[in-house]
Amino acid sequence: MLGSRHSVFSDPFSYQAAIRAADVEMSVRAAGAFRAELTRVDLTHLWMQRGYEKLARVSHAANASNRAIIYFHSSPNQASIHHSGMEVNTDEIVVYARAAVHHHWTSAPLHWGSMSLSHAALARMSYAITGRELTTPTATRKVRPKPADFLRLRSLHDTVGHFAKATPDAFTNGEAVRSIEASLIHAMINCLTDCEQIEMTSGCRSHLAIVSRLEGFLIANPDRPLYLAELCAATGATERTLRVSCNEHLGMGPIHYLWLRRMHLVRRALLRSDPEVASVTDIAMKHGFWQLGRFSVAYRRLFGETPSATLRRPAMEDRTLGGSPLSLPDSEIA
């Protein structure tokens, strides 16, 4: 199904739900009003997305298992980002493993781009173009393409993205679309061939294992506030090990991450609740916040509004609010 869509978001829950081919759970980690944009273009074989996020955040994502996905900065002059514990610079592309489950975090506003093909299409087309079959790696890695190749990819991606934003119904004409798609796929494959491949270090991999166990524990306890002692017991890692692993993969230490998660749980509860029935105090206390003055200040700093303002917003549906299991059946994403 061909088509494109451009949306602007003022809340992270809708934004994360809209990201295609990945189940994303995002926690904003910087203060301010949330703002994000997402452009999606679906061609015959190739799907692409471009996004902008105003606030630094840490995300946990599970990629769809039926797509080979790459991810990169959509423009060069930006801060580096961190994927699966690796620092990714603007001259590098993240190539995901099959059905990768990963964390990525940013520390500044981000303009990003991604592209995906089915695994079969990637193999077939790369063989046709280069005589060699590209396969999806078993472990997420990053590559540094030749600068000219990357420039071409970005410029095409950029053009298509802007076109889609400006002219939403453009992607219906068969011939023009096929031509653009061919160029994009060609550019993508060129970037992935004859490039410098950078694997995750073994330290990074072992930290990845710890962070995965951490996320597993969080997912097993979706609504409960969690604390360091039980986290250490569940992951089998000491605070020190957790700190190193979390700093690498999440961009923050475990205690801060647990705190951030609790703040997000409160926000979600406030968004779900009816102000006639619920109170900020009750909800805050249910999540272990007993120093209410301090909590209010921190909440306001993080989310750009007071807890009571959040409570007063119209109640949001559960579906939009995320907090879902890691793997969606493939059909839901296709």
Add this chain to the structure above:
Amino acid sequence: MTAGERGCFHAMQWDQNLLRSGAISGQPLYNTRAALAFTEPGTFKARQTWIALKHLHVLEVEETLPRIAYLSLSSDRVHISFPSNAIFNPVWGGIALRPGEIVFHGHGQGAHDRTTGPSCWGLISIESQVLADYAHHVAAIRIAVPQVGQILRPLKSAATRLIQLHRKACRMAAKNPALFSHGEVSRALENELLDALGHCLVASDTDDRLSARARKFSAMAAFEGAVRAHLTRPLTAPFSTMIGIPERTLRSYCAGTLGMSPNQYLRLLRLNLIRAALRHSDPASTSVEAVARHYQFTELGRFAVTYREIFGESPSRTLHSAGLKIS
């Protein structure tokens, strides 16, 4: 009994209420067989706030007068105490505690605890297994509960965090006793305290000379026992002989720990007991002389002078003043 409580108590009830707060866990928190010993005039008041969490108990005590007490704590839990105000440094086991230092109580015998002015101090007790689990999982170490108590000097930031968190929690519990009965709030505080405490216990200096300390504590425990045994009995031998250490050593221990000589301490305890007795006696049917004699004072005149020096009033005034009755 709610999870947090505040009470305002007079001298006689101080240790009874500490016992009662320990009764939450089914174990006496303090084993004091006699009341506190006061060394200065004034009316003693103690305000206690305690919070019973699932595995931790938290206590804060504010006292208006300096006093000496002998504290020995139940051994199935781990106890940590610390001064909360910086003005009058308490003396524990003969060692002056500086702000930011914490006492990691041993599970052997207790120690003399002496305050030097109006004071505020805190105590946290944890189930031994819970602390052990924490140390194992979070820091991969074993925290050994000492036989003899130790004074720990954690990093300033760690100590400050613990003391401020403790104070904040107690203040809130005093304002709102039901606050920490709330499941998630209680769990949050417990985790925060455990974490703050863990950081203090795991990375801190301790004073060394372990064996010397153990000898002193052991001697002072024996001394305390001997004194208690002679409150209403005449001394037939010097204390040093009774407990089997050189006189000079005992004097040195007492000077540091109690701020006075062994016999002065005996006399102080006796005077305190007399005062307590007089306060709760019926003036019509009690004679100061009889009470004094019961506690081995034979020269009434000298006794009255000493009594007034310490308590700021004559014994008969105590007896006849609008007394406080034990409830």
